[in-house]
Amino acid sequence: DSGVTQTPKHLITATGQRVTLRCSPRSGDLSVYWYQQSLDQGLQFLIQYYNGEERAKGNILERFSAQQFPDLHSELNLSSLELGDSALYFCASSVEGRSLHFGNGTRLTVT
């Protein structure tokens, strides 16, 4: 168990809808990272937050946004969903400058 909790485990929704994925980092970790894993693109870094502030952006679409709250949990919001957004979304956390610990992911299916 990595100590990183993601909810829900599975999510099925329709095109055009909006969903929110939730992540609770390991106790003491200030950094939260979001990654998308799809069959064609593999694992792609989306965004990083550190202690509530955005730290780095990767290949995140404008339809996607994230935030990190004062209690350090993070949410990834995906809107105007398209079929191609179907993927596994992973959250990871770390102590700054140390290695990542991944959650088990949320599997999103857009129909």
Added chain:
Amino acid sequence: GEDVEQSLFLSVREGDSSVINCTYTDSSSTYLYWYKQEPGAGLQLLTYIFSNMDMKQDQRLTVLLNKKDKHLSLRIADTQTGDSAIYFCAESIRGGSQGNLIFGKGTKLSVKP
């Protein structure tokens, strides 16, 4: 741009050694990583190596780094059926923190009894 390449499949017999190879492009990467992903689970960090090292050994795992050729390998000694999983090579993104990683597509290791 930055890219990480690895072969997609590897099949070995139980008890043999497995060698998973990876090439990367960013010579300024500070850290290079190996992660393991079992079905239905997240990625588990196996080991990492600093870019100024040539080799790192951790129990059954040996990582070799050839900076000149930008080649990284993971050797698993005495491979067991429990080692069956997808193995990802990753490098840290130029100028990014250690968590901003570029991953390869993963090598699926199948271990036959």
